[in-house]
Amino acid sequence: NAGVMQNPRHLVRRRGQEARLRCSPMKGHSHVYWYRQLPEEGLKFMVYLQKENIIDESGMPKERFSAEFPKEGPSILRIQQVVRGDSAAYFCASSPSKGVGNTIYFGEGSWLTVV
Amino acid sequence: TQLLEQSPQFLSIQEGENLTVYCNSSSVFSSLQWYRQEPGEGPVLLVTVVTGGEVKKLKRLTFQFGDARKDSSLHITAAQPGDTGLYLCAGLRFGNEKLTFGTGTRLTIIP
Numbered sequence: 050n051a052g053v054m055q056n057p058r059h060l061v062r063r064r065g066q067e068a069r070l071r072c073s074p075m076k077g078h079s080h081v082y083w084y085r086q087l088p089e090e091g092l093k094f095m096v097y098l099q100k101e102n103i104i105d106e107s108g109m110p111k112e113r114f115s116a117e118f119p120k121e122g123p124s125i126l127r128i129q130q131v132v133r134g135d136s137a138a139y140f141c142a143s144s145p146s147k148g149v150g151n152t153i154y155f156g157e158g159s160w161l162t163v164v
Numbered sequence: 165t166q167l168l169e170q171s172p173q174f175l176s177i178q179e180g181e182n183l184t185v186y187c188n189s190s191s192v193f194s195s196l197q198w199y200r201q202e203p204g205e206g207p208v209l210l211v212t213v214v215t216g217g218e219v220k221k222l223k224r225l226t227f228q229f230g231d232a233r234k235d236s237s238l239h240i241t242a243a244q245p246g247d248t249g250l251y252l253c254a255g256l257r258f259g260n261e262k263l264t265f266g267t268g269t270r271l272t273i274i275p
Protein backbone atom coordinates (compact mmCIF):
# COMPACT_ATOMS: atom_id res chain seq x y z
CA ASN A 50 0.00 0.00 0.00
CA ALA A 51 2.01 2.94 -1.32
CA GLY A 52 2.13 6.07 0.79
CA VAL A 53 2.03 9.66 -0.36
CA MET A 54 4.49 9.94 -3.23
CA GLN A 55 6.33 13.15 -3.96
CA ASN A 56 8.77 14.01 -6.69
CA PRO A 57 11.30 15.25 -7.21
CA ARG A 58 12.84 14.64 -3.79
CA HIS A 59 15.44 17.31 -4.44
CA LEU A 60 15.27 20.18 -6.89
CA VAL A 61 17.77 22.95 -7.59
CA ARG A 62 16.61 26.05 -9.43
CA ARG A 63 18.27 29.35 -10.31
CA ARG A 64 16.59 32.56 -9.27
CA GLY A 65 13.83 33.42 -11.71
CA GLN A 66 13.16 29.86 -12.85
CA GLU A 67 10.01 27.85 -12.19
CA ALA A 68 9.71 24.95 -9.79
CA ARG A 69 7.07 22.25 -10.15
CA LEU A 70 6.51 19.80 -7.34
CA ARG A 71 4.30 16.77 -7.79
CA CYS A 72 2.30 14.75 -5.30
CA SER A 73 0.32 11.55 -5.69
CA PRO A 74 -1.91 10.93 -2.66
CA MET A 75 -2.38 7.59 -0.99
CA LYS A 76 -4.75 5.25 -2.80
CA GLY A 77 -8.32 6.11 -1.94
CA HIS A 78 -7.48 9.60 -0.65
CA SER A 79 -9.18 12.52 -2.33
CA HIS A 80 -7.96 15.29 -0.02
CA VAL A 81 -4.51 16.79 -0.59
CA TYR A 82 -2.59 19.35 1.44
CA TRP A 83 0.68 21.17 0.92
CA TYR A 84 2.89 22.33 3.78
CA ARG A 85 6.18 24.21 3.77
CA GLN A 86 9.03 23.85 6.22
CA LEU A 87 11.55 26.67 6.12
CA PRO A 88 15.04 26.02 7.53
CA GLU A 89 14.94 25.82 11.33
CA GLU A 90 11.17 26.40 11.37
CA GLY A 91 8.09 24.25 11.80
CA LEU A 92 5.69 23.03 9.16
CA LYS A 93 3.23 25.64 7.97
CA PHE A 94 0.00 24.99 6.07
CA MET A 95 -0.16 26.32 2.51
CA VAL A 96 -3.18 24.92 0.69
CA TYR A 97 -5.91 22.27 0.86
CA LEU A 98 -7.36 20.77 -2.32
CA GLN A 99 -9.87 18.20 -3.38
CA LYS A 100 -10.16 16.90 -6.92
CA GLU A 101 -10.37 19.93 -9.26
CA ASN A 102 -11.07 22.31 -6.38
CA ILE A 103 -9.01 24.54 -4.11
CA ILE A 104 -10.77 24.45 -0.75
CA ASP A 105 -8.47 26.59 1.40
CA GLU A 106 -5.44 28.52 0.15
CA SER A 107 -5.10 30.81 3.13
CA GLY A 108 -1.47 29.80 3.68
CA MET A 109 -0.29 30.36 0.12
CA PRO A 110 1.79 33.44 -0.70
CA LYS A 111 -0.34 35.73 -2.83
CA GLU A 112 2.08 35.89 -5.72
CA ARG A 113 4.11 33.33 -7.70
CA PHE A 114 2.60 30.27 -5.96
CA SER A 115 -0.22 28.13 -7.32
CA ALA A 116 -1.56 24.65 -6.73
CA GLU A 117 -3.85 22.30 -8.57
CA PHE A 118 -5.27 18.82 -8.16
CA PRO A 119 -6.70 17.81 -11.53
CA LYS A 120 -9.28 15.12 -12.15
CA GLU A 121 -6.53 12.87 -13.47
CA GLY A 122 -2.94 12.86 -12.32
CA PRO A 123 -1.00 14.20 -9.36
CA SER A 124 -1.38 17.42 -7.46
CA ILE A 125 1.08 20.09 -8.57
CA LEU A 126 2.57 22.91 -6.52
CA ARG A 127 4.02 25.49 -8.87
CA ILE A 128 6.36 28.28 -7.89
CA GLN A 129 7.12 30.84 -10.55
CA GLN A 130 10.18 33.10 -10.64
CA VAL A 131 11.73 31.48 -7.60
CA VAL A 132 13.74 33.53 -5.12
CA ARG A 133 16.24 32.41 -2.49
CA GLY A 134 13.60 32.69 0.22
CA ASP A 135 11.63 29.91 -1.47
CA SER A 136 14.33 27.41 -0.50
CA ALA A 137 12.56 25.00 1.81
CA ALA A 138 11.14 21.53 2.18
CA TYR A 139 7.68 21.20 0.67
CA PHE A 140 5.54 18.40 2.06
CA CYS A 141 2.42 16.99 0.53
CA ALA A 142 -0.12 15.19 2.68
CA SER A 143 -3.34 13.35 1.99
CA SER A 144 -6.36 12.06 3.86
CA PRO A 145 -9.35 9.90 3.00
CA SER A 146 -11.89 12.33 4.40
CA LYS A 147 -12.26 15.51 6.39
CA GLY A 148 -13.74 16.56 9.70
CA VAL A 149 -13.38 15.20 13.21
CA GLY A 150 -11.01 12.27 13.36
CA ASN A 151 -9.44 13.07 10.02
CA THR A 152 -6.07 11.32 9.72
CA ILE A 153 -3.46 13.04 7.60
CA TYR A 154 -0.46 11.24 6.13
CA PHE A 155 2.63 13.00 4.83
CA GLY A 156 4.97 12.29 1.98
CA GLU A 157 8.74 12.36 2.27
CA GLY A 158 8.98 15.89 0.95
CA SER A 159 10.55 17.81 -1.91
CA TRP A 160 13.61 19.86 -1.00
CA LEU A 161 13.89 22.99 -3.13
CA THR A 162 17.16 24.87 -3.26
CA VAL A 163 17.29 28.19 -5.09
CA VAL A 164 20.78 29.31 -6.12
CA THR B 165 1.29 33.33 17.83
CA GLN B 166 2.21 29.67 18.38
CA LEU B 167 -0.97 27.79 19.14
CA LEU B 168 0.70 24.57 20.25
CA GLU B 169 3.62 24.64 22.66
CA GLN B 170 5.62 21.50 23.23
CA SER B 171 7.85 20.84 26.21
CA PRO B 172 10.56 20.10 26.66
CA GLN B 173 12.11 21.45 23.48
CA PHE B 174 15.13 19.16 23.87
CA LEU B 175 15.43 15.98 25.93
CA SER B 176 18.41 13.70 26.26
CA ILE B 177 18.08 10.63 28.47
CA GLN B 178 19.68 7.25 29.02
CA GLU B 179 18.37 4.11 27.39
CA GLY B 180 15.82 2.39 29.61
CA GLU B 181 14.47 5.54 31.24
CA ASN B 182 10.90 6.79 30.92
CA LEU B 183 9.92 10.19 29.56
CA THR B 184 6.91 12.37 28.87
CA VAL B 185 6.50 15.03 26.21
CA TYR B 186 3.78 17.64 26.56
CA CYS B 187 1.75 19.50 23.97
CA ASN B 188 -0.27 22.44 25.32
CA SER B 189 -2.61 25.03 23.92
CA SER B 190 -5.22 27.54 24.98
CA SER B 191 -7.27 26.52 21.96
CA VAL B 192 -9.66 23.59 21.59
CA PHE B 193 -8.91 20.98 18.95
CA SER B 194 -11.19 18.43 17.33
CA SER B 195 -8.28 16.01 17.22
CA LEU B 196 -4.57 15.85 17.81
CA GLN B 197 -2.02 13.89 15.86
CA TRP B 198 1.50 12.92 16.88
CA TYR B 199 4.23 12.55 14.30
CA ARG B 200 7.90 11.64 14.35
CA GLN B 201 10.21 13.25 11.82
CA GLU B 202 13.74 12.16 10.93
CA PRO B 203 16.19 14.56 9.23
CA GLY B 204 15.56 14.76 5.50
CA GLU B 205 12.24 12.94 5.71
CA GLY B 206 8.58 13.70 6.13
CA PRO B 207 6.59 13.42 9.37
CA VAL B 208 5.46 9.87 10.06
CA LEU B 209 2.09 9.55 11.76
CA LEU B 210 2.18 7.80 15.12
CA VAL B 211 -1.37 8.26 16.37
CA THR B 212 -4.55 10.33 16.14
CA VAL B 213 -6.52 11.08 19.32
CA VAL B 214 -10.07 12.31 18.91
CA THR B 215 -12.05 12.05 22.13
CA GLY B 216 -11.35 14.22 25.19
CA GLY B 217 -9.67 12.05 27.85
CA GLU B 218 -8.75 9.40 25.30
CA VAL B 219 -5.71 7.24 25.95
CA LYS B 220 -4.04 5.22 23.21
CA LYS B 221 -1.17 2.80 23.64
CA LEU B 222 1.23 1.70 20.91
CA LYS B 223 3.72 -0.75 22.41
CA ARG B 224 5.92 1.42 24.67
CA LEU B 225 4.24 4.69 23.66
CA THR B 226 1.17 6.03 25.48
CA PHE B 227 -0.74 9.01 24.11
CA GLN B 228 -3.34 11.00 26.02
CA PHE B 229 -5.74 13.71 24.88
CA GLY B 230 -6.77 16.14 27.60
CA ASP B 231 -10.37 16.20 28.83
CA ALA B 232 -10.81 19.74 27.53
CA ARG B 233 -9.19 18.85 24.17
CA LYS B 234 -6.56 21.55 24.66
CA ASP B 235 -3.53 19.42 25.45
CA SER B 236 -1.92 16.07 24.88
CA SER B 237 0.99 14.04 26.16
CA LEU B 238 3.25 11.32 24.86
CA HIS B 239 4.81 8.95 27.38
CA ILE B 240 7.58 6.55 26.38
CA THR B 241 8.45 3.66 28.65
CA ALA B 242 11.92 2.14 28.67
CA ALA B 243 13.26 4.41 25.93
CA GLN B 244 15.48 2.86 23.26
CA PRO B 245 18.01 4.48 20.91
CA GLY B 246 15.58 3.86 18.05
CA ASP B 247 13.18 6.32 19.69
CA THR B 248 15.59 9.17 18.91
CA GLY B 249 13.98 11.79 16.69
CA LEU B 250 11.87 14.92 16.45
CA TYR B 251 8.38 14.47 17.89
CA LEU B 252 5.64 16.78 16.67
CA CYS B 253 2.11 17.22 17.86
CA ALA B 254 -0.36 18.73 15.42
CA GLY B 255 -3.95 19.77 15.97
CA LEU B 256 -7.03 20.15 13.82
CA ARG B 257 -9.61 22.71 14.90
CA PHE B 258 -13.33 22.16 14.48
CA GLY B 259 -14.51 22.98 10.98
CA ASN B 260 -10.96 23.41 9.74
CA GLU B 261 -8.69 21.04 7.84
CA LYS B 262 -5.44 22.92 8.51
CA LEU B 263 -3.04 21.15 10.82
CA THR B 264 -1.33 23.44 13.32
CA PHE B 265 2.02 21.98 14.30
CA GLY B 266 3.63 22.21 17.70
CA THR B 267 7.08 23.59 18.33
CA GLY B 268 8.60 20.10 18.43
CA THR B 269 10.57 18.03 20.94
CA ARG B 270 13.94 16.74 19.89
CA LEU B 271 14.56 13.50 21.76
CA THR B 272 17.94 11.79 22.05
CA ILE B 273 18.28 8.40 23.71
CA ILE B 274 21.81 7.62 24.81
CA PRO B 275 22.80 3.94 24.62
